[in-house]
Amino acid sequence: MTTNRRRVAVVGAIAALSVGALAACGGAGGSGGSSSSAAKGTLYYLTQTSAKPEHLDPQRVYIGRDITNLSRLVYRQLVTFPDSADKTAGVTPVPDLATNTGTSSNGAKTWQFTLKDGVKWQDGKAITCDDLKYGASRVFAQSVIPGGPNYLVAYLNIPTNKDGSSIYAGPYDKSAANQAGQAAFDKAVTCNGNTITYDFKKPWPDFPLAIAALHMMDPYRQDKDQGDKSNYSVFSDGPYELQGTWNQNTGGTFVRNPNYDAATDSTTVRKALPNKIVFQVTSDAETIADRLIADTGNDKNAVTDRSVPSSRFSQLNSDSVKSRLTSVSSPYIDYLQMNMKRLSNPLVRQALYEATSPQAWIDAGGGSKAYLPAHSIVNPVVHGYQPNPAFNAPLSGDAAKAKQLLQQAGVKTPYPINFMYEKTTTADKQAAALKSSWEQAGFKVTLTGIDADNYYSTIQKPSNNGDLYWAGWGADWPSAITVTPPLFDGRINLTKTSSQNDYGQYNSPAFNKLVDEAQNASTLDAQTTALQKADAQLGKDYAYVPLENQVFNLLHGSNVTNYLQTPSSNGYPDLGGINVK
């Protein structure tokens, strides 16, 4: 029970570690050595029950691991990321179903893609522009198939109702009331032969990044659509297809798709080497680690998305295990968010920041093998990352300075604070470690651990009595526009009943102005500059404290070759190139 399950979904990118002993594991690449590319055998992919896929529907899937696995095996996208270990190339879109990476006009408000010839569904029928359009329309059917990324609702040029919801309710609602919505959608997304055109309300300069990182714009065959019932159906246009049905509790098997034509695809995206890929949902991360350390039977052909728990680190030191371990930093950042309403005194917030010992948190959770320190809420591999200038205290905190700041603030000490966090056995220890560091500096700390199922709904209630919240986030695509604005823009987050992702109820005109600047920028560079300033503003206000960047320590079996964890696979094993002996 030690998995930190985060509500956050996806991600953009990951970086190879290059620190200390980890460098031996060699960047994002792994072991494997020989680059035999002959197609062979069965690959097993192990994951744990509490992390089983929740959706296989392209318009609903929102978990980084599932997005890349589906991309590599069954769902081709208009544009996608190559399986490159390179930090830049790995997050630069390349054409997939489309002939190029898209052309924009009208200040990045209009985007156009043309489908390649010869791309087919698993039943041999050609993929058409209408399939693409139908796929996009499903994003709007939030009442029938909720749960997926819904950026399109905010961007696509369709009028909204007074309450901010779109007038278009998706393709399932054929009522008269929805006809205006359908007409608006048909106008915003148009087909001309094999060319599709999207018309947006506001500039979307990083649109290709967004659709390479998510499946929301994937084509969907209307005659295969059964709404919610299709959640676990897979209708493939990639190199594999699902054999039989997907079983949520045990997984499923993917075999070759006879109608896939490798000539329309690139081997930098999908080498599709194993003949068969078996997904196994099994007990927990501890057991998966134990199995892969033991390396027997089918587990020799196995990869996993589960990071080795810290209680197993001491077993990773033998050569036979070490050579099968790959460590890369995850696309997530864990951070503490201050409640701006309750900690209204900026000096108290600064004191709290100075007193925080990310080192104590890191050590209690497994130490330097498990986490890298973080210096911003933005992950280092996101475009335009820079360490936040406000966060330069020593890693183990500065209790003396914090004390002095509290004195300066003129508040009574010990100053009481209530820390809310998502409860796991490990997090309990980590929170207790932070408590020690804060209490040394003159705070009196109440720890409120809340179980995972209720955590976010609790801290989203504006009336909760927390002063400080733990949270984790990963970018939806490698742009800070999917990090700071969704987390700190009070205008989109704060309502009477919910703080949504802005748990600390931060709402700063200066910050909001910079967000507007970023959102209306028509070039990536202008957007990046504005977002860097926005992050600096958050630091100045001590709206959050960056804690750490989790490291994925993933083991694989001894028969696995060409093993790779790439930026495009969100740090997980990249099924685009992995093979088995």
Next chain:
Amino acid sequence: MFAYIVRRAVIGVALLIVMSLVTFILFFSGAFDPARNACGKVCSPAQIEQTSKALGYDKPILTQWGSFLAGIVVGRDYPLDKKVREENPDLVTHCAAPCLGYSMVNTDTVNNVLKSAIPISVSIALVAFVFWIIGGLLFGIIAAMTKGSFLDRGIVGLSLIFYAFPTFVVGSLLLRFVAIKWQIFALPVYVPLTQSPGLWFTNLILPAVTLALFYMAAYARMSRAFIIEASTEDYVRTAKAKGVKKVPLMFKHTLRAALTPLVTMAGLDLAILLGGAIITEDVFGFHGLGLLAVTSNSRQDLPTIVGIVLLLSTFVIIANIVVDILYAYIDPRVRLD
């Protein structure tokens, strides 16, 4: 007897109806926020409201409960919005009576979700039951018959120790050492009985032993205590005085009295376990009702939780009736009235 069963069955059904109401109030009355959870990551209040409407969570709790009960009798069709169903016949999921609802998280009817989990829980429970009843009674009888000897003390001591180990510790030890480190058994994975009875059984050994050790220890202690107590009853002493030999005395006279309280417990324990051994299934990753309950809880899949609660309650209520009938059969002093 027949009238008794009918009366108990009627009461049982009434009890289930009350339970469903209590459960509904506990889970759907606002302590949880089911719509927020089904809606997704970036979700505006308007979207939450929309989701809530699509899933029927916007209706008053009694109305929801009413349609739930109606669904059990006549079945239901999903999505709930009739208009959407008529326009999109492809989307419709029919949930035949007795319909326990629709799980948004599993995108299937609760009935189907439960159906896939039941055989696994029942398998673990039955195999464990056989282990613990045989082991528990055997050790209990041996200990009682050799009361005071080293054998008795050994059995009592060991059963005390096994009774004391929490299930998750025993399960973790068996899994880490027997299955993974020493590889005496393969890592247990559920194999359906119909697919291979042999594999079904061998894969069930470790989880069943994990469960059974605790119960076996408790039953050995209890049966020993009950047998010793029964052996001081007048009629047993009379029989003994009349020269009935030790073994026939045990099986013909003493055991019958001693079994009475054990039947109550065994029946109820089995009924509860049929509904899933949460810890054991969690440790071994068996997707029975217990693990389903844990995952449904962590994903706030309220319809499934309510379905499991009611299913388990039905097991227990039926077991209660059976146990009372058995009780009267074994102990003639008890009348069914």
Next chain:
Amino acid sequence: MAISPTETEQRSEVGVVIAGETTAAKSPMRLAVDRFRHDKLSMASFVVVALLVIGAILAPILVKLGVLDYSTLHQDLIDNTNGGLPTGAHGGISASHPLGVVPGTGWDVLSRVWLGVSFSLAICLCATVVSVVIGAVLGIMSGYSRGALDWVIGRLVDLTLSFPQTLMLLALSAPIIAFFNSSLHLHGNLANAVYIIVVLGLFGWPSVARLVRGQVLSIREREFIDAARSIGASNSRIYFREILPNVWAPLLVQTTLLLPSYVSAEAALSFLGVGVQAPLPTLGNVLADATTWILGDPLYFWIPAVMIVVIVVSLNLLGDGLRDALDPKSGR
């Protein structure tokens, strides 16, 4: 415990058999104490339980005095490049940490286990008292009375027993603790502890009531009850003077199964993430954390594991000893 005349008559006969003629004049309670003291195992378990209780009472005092320290970090004693394992041999045993330190935090294991035992026993004792009192009273009333009362209690038992206990404990923890926070102003671990006491206590009584009722059902048919009824004894007299002494033994057996089973239940709930949370230790949350270190830091695992076994075993033995002493029919 008052013994009715009928009881004394029954008991003295057996008492003579066991303790010899000289004891014939002693009171039944005195006899029980004698029998208990003659049993070595009972006395041994009594000593262990007494030590546990004294230790449990001392623990919070020792924490106040600074002898036990369950929450100070010792990051210098762990290796943060190796998953946080203690740096020294055998889980970091040293003079200042006689049982080693906790991986990751360097907390003192002795302090955490000692105080954990204290908290666990306190919580589980409260829950047991809740269950046994409710269960015994309702069980006797239900088993003896005819008509509506039996029916109502019977249905209440059925209703409570019908709920899947572990699932309810798991699923209800969030909303009930939220209710404690908002309405009763119970916060943090106090709310967690009260939750465990209340739910274990309220879900645990039916097993007591059922067992008692089962016993009473056959006791009711016995002659001495008929006799009491025929001389016009009141219901409450029959409940508590005639029946209670006769269900005392099975009730005690059930209680001794209940208290340690709650200690185990607290541990199981900790494993599922419900209950008192670190830095405050309970035997359950220490053991749940330690279980993940079975292979990495075995000593850290075995200390709380052995401790829970010692507690549960000694409480059970004590209960057995009391039972044998109080109910001479089972005489040794």
